[in-house]
Amino acid sequence: MPLRAHLDIRPALEADEPFLWDMLYLALFVPPGQPPIPRAVLLQPAISRYVRDWGRRAGDSGVIAVLNGLPVGAAWLRLFSAADPGYGFVDETTPELTVAVLPDHRGQGTGTLLLTSLLRTGPSACLSCDPANPAYRLYLRLGFRPLAGSRTMIWNS
Secondary structure (H helix, E strand, O other): OOHHHOEEEEEOOHHHHHHHHHHHHHHOOOOOOOOOOOHHHHHOHHHHOOOOOOOOOOOOEEEEEEEOOEEEEEEEEEOOEOOEOOOOOOOOOOOEEEEEEOHHHOOOOHHHHHHHHHHOOOOEEEEEOOOOOOHHHHHHHOOOEEOOOOOEEEEEO
């Protein structure tokens, strides 16, 4: 039976923060042939800002993909300020997107379902993505546009 038949998408809650830390680590792109990034990278303020205190900041929103009662992926939006921007920062009113799916569940439409569910909730989103990342093609398919001269992409409804 196809994966989608068992997959549910639900809102991300404060209690999902531990899972979002796992997803944040998986969202960090490692080019093929390169060694994995040490998990300690999540302690760096430039990285941890994407999950730290999840659900307790204005503008936090997200969705979790659940298969047979277990989370298998997540997509979330978070606002940043010009004084403390994220990697894909556009402006203070455009939330930055992070998305990841467990490796065994990739390539089965989970990421697409997460993103289409989440993007229905707002008028815009931005992100930073290396064009070599396989997810780059997904973002293009969903209507994200690359900004000239950068890895930043933007989506508007």
